[in-house]
Amino acid sequence: MIQTTSEENYLKTIFHHTGIGNQSVTTNDIAATLGTKAASVTEMLKKLAAQKLIRYKKYNGVTLTDSGKQQALLIIRKHRLWEYFLVEKLKFSWDEIHEVAEQLEHIQSDALVERLDSFLENPKFDPHGDPIPDKKGIIINTDSQKLIDLSEKKEAIVNLVSDQPELLRHLSKIGISLGSKLKVLEKIPFDNSMLLQINGKSKVQVSADIAKNIRVQI
Amino acid sequence: MIQTTSEENYLKTIFHHTGIGNQSVTTNDIAATLGTKAASVTEMLKKLAAQKLIRYKKYNGVTLTDSGKQQALLIIRKHRLWEYFLVEKLKFSWDEIHEVAEQLEHIQSDALVERLDSFLENPKFDPHGDPIPDKKGIIINTDSQKLIDLSEKKEAIVNLVSDQPELLRHLSKIGISLGSKLKVLEKIPFDNSMLLQINGKSKVQVSADIAKNIRVQI
DNA sequence: TTATAAATTTAGTCAAACCTAAAAAATAAA
DNA sequence: TTTATTTTTTAGGTTTGACTAAATTTATAA
The missing domain is CATH 1.10.10.10 (Winged helix-like DNA-binding domain superfamily/Winged helix DNA-binding domain)
Incomplete structure (x- = not known):
């Protein structure tokens, strides 16, 4: 891989x-x-x-694909962690670091990335202010919101999902993954569940519990 | 080049x-x-x-050629500086670092090497005890050896000590400094500690941990 | 000192990642 | 809707650093 x-x-x-x-x-x-x-x-x-x-x-x-996106995010994670290191520890200025980080991001060692992250005390943003993906490739997005808060007829892109394996399994089963475009067809007041359309195609019903654990971006 | x-x-x-x-x-x-x-x-x-x-x-x-030797020494400098970084800062153990250092040594950036060296406070030896060439490719006399490897009854002169401040403080307290003449009176197999005579006078016991961090020259 | 073995070099291939030039497909314009 | 333009793909080359097999040189042993 x-x-x-x-x-x-x-x-x-x-x-x-x-x-x-x-x-x-x-x-x-x-x-x-x-x-x-x-x-x-x-x-x-x-x-x-x-x-x-x-x-x-x-x-x-x-x-x-999901797999390709994951790989890309992990490379970006490495790039941004090294940039943070270069500025915070080695005292480079933010405009000198790109070229070196381009090289460092290709070093292959999972242990290295995780230890670097700890050493730097798990920074959330790189020196340019861009968010650093976590070890699972999940990237913070400050203007994301919970799916449950999205109103009827609105569309949004799935940004973050909580990392509970059971939830992830369920979502992949019903066809929702990182980047899916969701449209809220209907909100059912009785149980706060939602009827969604995924990528303009399949329709699916999700419970409030699930909708609380998905973050989306408009 | x-x-x-x-x-x-x-x-x-x-x-x-x-x-x-x-x-x-x-x-x-x-x-x-x-x-x-x-x-x-x-x-x-x-x-x-x-x-x-x-x-x-x-x-x-x-x-x-001289030029080839120079190039080789600068690569070795990078390799050993990164090894030092991996052990001292990222807390890898000395036996986990080789493969990663093999990758890091090929990062091309003179500024990076010099800043890393400063950040690490100009270490003279890598975690395996091998000397780190300076920025000109000059390498400390390689026929110095670790005190721990000196056999009983042998004498040698203290050449270099690792630059850990605590170690340095302890050594100065027991009377060992650069240039001291040490004679190995006894090696204790149980814990690999050593009984030394300093400059033909005072006797002192040093642990294996300390003896590994002192380099001497016969 | 010749025969045999080992070390080294040459010659010809291969895969990765790039290139140019030409062909094919998609898009835009008449 | 045809023609022209742009985009993308195919086909065929190049370079780097590896390979195998065969040839050559050096070293060893009978």
């Missing part, structure tokens, strides 16, 4: 274009960001698709 | 075989250390020779 540095850079770039939702990004945009040519991007997209890290259909742009 | 990771690994391996002198090392020995095949080594040797980092004559083994 370990990516090459190049594969990691592609994942990161795709994530930066598509964000936490399931938006797509074009071959040319990826090439422009990475400073490579479109032809090279196409080749790499095939490799990433074969590993089920992205969804790729010819001439159609790409989106990250 | 920047080397690839692979070139850096070859330089480092050659240095570890040839040392600070101008000894030579064979193709096969390099291959064995790196886990590659002799044919691959031959190819790389040509590249390094073209950069004047090694002296290479077919079928004749290689030696490092």
Whole structure:
């Protein structure tokens, strides 16, 4: 499951274009960001698709799978933790650190990341003010809200879900995952449950207990 | 003048075989250390020779040029500084750090190395007791040895002590300082502690933990 | 001192990640 | 709706650093 540095850079770039939702990004945009040519991007997209890290259909742009999103977030976690280290401990200024962090983010060692995180006392934001994903790849978003508070007819993107394994299992069963677009079709006052439409397709009923544990972003 | 990771690994391996002198090392020995095949080594040797980092004559083994030696020492400097960081700051044990340091040593940034060195307060030895070359690639006399390795009845001069302030305070309290002449009167197998005579006068008992952190020269 | 063995180099392949040029598909304009 | 333009993909190359197999050189032993 370990990516090459190049594969990691592609994942990161795709994530930066598509964000936490399931938006797509074009071959040319990826090439422009990475400073490579479109032809090279196409080749790499095939490799990433074969590993089920992205969804790729010819001439159609790409989106990250849950697995790809997870990988990207963990690389971003490393990048931002190292940036924090460089500024807070080594006294670099915030504008000198990017290039070095680009290298450090590719060091492969789970133990290293976790110990670095502890050593730095679990910072939540990097020196540029961007949030640092936690070890599960969950990223704070201050303008997120609980699904239960979303009003009827409104749409939002699933941002954070609590890390209870049972809840996660249930959600994946009914087709909700990080980045899903939810529309509130109806709120049932009797039990505060909600009728939702997922990604403009399937409809599903969720209890208030569940809706309290999902955070979404408009 | 920047080397690839692979070139850096070859330089480092050659240095570890040839040392600070101008000894030579064979193709096969390099291959064995790196886990590659002799044919691959031959190819790389040509590249390094073209950069004047090694002296290479077919079928004749290689030696490092001054420039190659310098490069190798700076890589070793990085490796050992990162090892020190991993143990002293991130609390890894000394036997878990090698693999990660192998990756970190290839990060390219002069500023990073110098700031890391300052942050660590310019350590002179890594957690395995090996000396850390300074920024010019100058390495402390490698034929100094750890006091703990000195055998009974032998005498030696204190060369360097680790820079832990507490240790330094303790040593000055019992009368050991840079340049003191120590004679090993007795080694106690039970706890590896040592009974020493200092400058032919006072006797003192030091624990194994202390004896590991003092370097002496015969 | 010749025959055998070991070490080293050469020659030819391969995979990864890039490239250019040409073909194909999708999009925009006439 | 055809034509033109842009985007994307395919096809064929290049470089780096590895490989195997065969050839060459050096070292060892009978």
